[in-house]
Amino acid sequence: MRDQEAHDKDYMDLLGRFLRGDREEALGGVADLARELAASKASPEALLSMHARSINKAVETLDRAGAERAESAASELLVRGMSSFAAHLRDIADRLEHEKKKAEWEQALLLVELENRKEAEKQIRQAVKWDALGILAGGIAHAFNNMLAIIMGNAELALDEAEDNTGIRHNLGQIFDAAKRGRDLIRHILALTLKTGQCTKVLHLGALLEELFKSLHNSVPSTIDMRLSIYEGPDMVQGDPYYLRHLLFSLCTNAIQSMNHAEGKLEVSLTEGNIPLSAPADGIKPGRCLVLTVKDTGGGIDRETQELIFDPFFTTREPGQGFGMGLAVAYAIVRAHRGTITVDSEPGKGSVFTVFLPRYEEAAEPK
Template sequence: MVALQALESKVLDAISQERELQDILDIVTHAVDGFIPDVVSSILLVKNGRLWHGSAPKHPQDYIQALNGVSIGEGFGSCGTSAARQQPVIVTDMITDPLWAPFQDIVDLIDARACWSTPVIGATGKVLATFGIYSHQPQPPTEEQLATINHICQFVRVAIERTQQREAARQVEQQLQVSQRREAIVKLTGGLAHDFNNLLTVILSNAGQLAEELAEGSEHKEMALDVKRAARRGADLIRNLLSFSRQQLLQPKPVHVNTLLTGMQTLAERVLDSRITLNLALNANPATIMVDPAQLENAVLNLVLNARDAIQNSGTVTLRTRTVNPHNAALPRHLPPDATYLLLEVQDDGQGIAPDAQEHIFDPFYTTKNVGNGSGLGLSMVDGFVKQSKGGVTVTSALTQGTTIGLYFPVMADAATAPGATSEIKTPPTGTGKILVVEDEPAVQVTLVRQLQKLGYEVLAASNGHEGLLELQRHPDIDLLLTDMMMPGGMDGQQLAALARRQKPNIRVVLSSGYSHKLAKDQDRTAEGYWLLPKPYLRVDLATLLKKALSEDPKPL
């Protein structure tokens, strides 16, 4: 009794100190082996219908490994049967008892004849573990020993349940920290995107106009085109920054993936360097998908870069495409099963990803690379873009066996012709009509008014929603409202648009945004029929959208 009380005190102290479960279980088995004569003890944890090593300090390692992972069920030794029956199982002779018949080859590994197993049952009625006592003699336990075993099982139950509760609380805390970090990043990137895209809108618009008006072949024209290209790369960077939280406004087009991959082969080979071979294993019957081609290129390059970093010496990276469906492949769980998908795989024969890291690789800022060699945003961006494109991502990896990342995209039912290469300079279409521009950023407003006037439109301007409403009242002949989404003064662009449509039901509305979470899930138009123009944009994009919006009847209220 004194020994049992001392054990109870030690176990409770260890639990209060939040020691590891393995340590607590070792305290129990060491103590039991000391105060119950002529026995050795063992604790096996029950997880997913199997027995797993918990503590057995006096058992040989070969015996522990042989039992590790054994199924619970009738006839699976004393412990497997005890867990299945949820009641004690007393085997007085392991050599002759049929419950041990499947394990005769390992009975000889231990110096024991009897095995008394008792299930450790949790508060919810679930079996958490089994507590086994191995006696050197072929005999049953005494009543006193059974009472002691039952008492010890309560210590084990408390230790396991407290550990599980602590682990669950730790996981919740980690998830909360990730959620809070993501929320903070979303707010930060959203604000940055709005401000930077306003600046890039001014740069792109003016550089584009200069490139159109300067003489062909002149040095100044090339300088204007360089500015335009740099601004577009800046816009891509902002979109990448938003993509991991699935906030960017995508610009999907019909894309032949095989053509896109072939077109970027040279770039991918430069990224990989000479020690790594790039293979293209493309489906002979290429499918067309509706996707943002620039974002798809960025996603593939991100994965190629990761593959390069995973290959320590020489190796191979393979880009593979094929069409799959629920009948010939296992799809990501969240994808609708009644569809056909284009599977784009990026496979490497590098060092692989550890199992405990695989569940975190899509978390923002998670990286296994050395400090300074990775931001931890690449795979987050890929995951966000693919899921926003109504697709899914899978990871197959094993240490030293390489990694395969699979991107799934819905195949277009009626494949349209994917756009080919176009000239860098397009002539924007002109138009007529009266347009109200509502934009709080002065530089953007001035640039926009000038651009629209050059395109042939009559233009009015306002700096916020309230000023815009006044202009609408003063000028009932306004044909189109072009408004920024995020504005000061308590009224955003969508609220202004709703009030404008009530006042004038046939007015066309174009919403422009450097960033808006309200519009992030929309593509060309909102549910209300408003057209969307993501910043930054080229003058030709602006002119084309306005022409299209003015040529169609507005959606009825």
């Protein structure tokens, strides 16, 4: 009769073949072992004990080393009044791989859902903030506008009466210029109060871009390479020409200023695409739209600044170099035209501002 160690070794060898995929060969080997044991002169109890020990050892080894791809079980049975021993070994590699991929897919879906929910909550907070800001800004701006009109009117009258008094004319001129800057600021603030549906004229966005580029060429440093690309498809939008020109001008001048008069490239393109699913829900519907992209090779924007870049009066420039209203007004204009705007940037790698505006044939009818 074979010794226990040799029997255990044979079982382990058969187990290895089974796990490598040689199942028929492994099962045939088990049958051969059973026939060999049956032909021996050992007592049934001794044969059962040897067989049970080998199977148990194989199962224990499987639990330690092979549990990642197989499952096993062993039990003692009573067959026709005689003790017997049964075991099964099942390769579950395919099932485990399927379960692993399923878990990874569910985790990925959960992460996407969390990101979408986070973005949606952010957009809702932004919309609520802008609604409240618009109400406040509208009331204050109109009151200050009336005051500035009185100041500018009286300054003009005083300038006419000052005649050749250089000192007085200089002082009055400073008052008048300061009032004009205040009036410009009020116009920016009033732009924050634009409501969705106020802009109803149908116009060609591509034509506005070409007009803007012609005017910018006269003021942009020659060190900056300006490129414009407009696709040949439908480019009509429903909007206000004044505010859309202001939007295009703000985005382009912001890009030019980010390059700080050094060598750089400004690329503006108009194509068609899809409004992102993460767009805020205040009248903006996902679907086909016009996509305006303004790309520069400036210094770029860090993540913290991107979170604040569309807030009114936020600026990274030195005091006296701007009100910090350019991008805030751009955001308000885009929102009033049922669109959305995004920024993609990294420090040292430039910035890309993308505006999504519904095409005219897909724009909702104004109320």
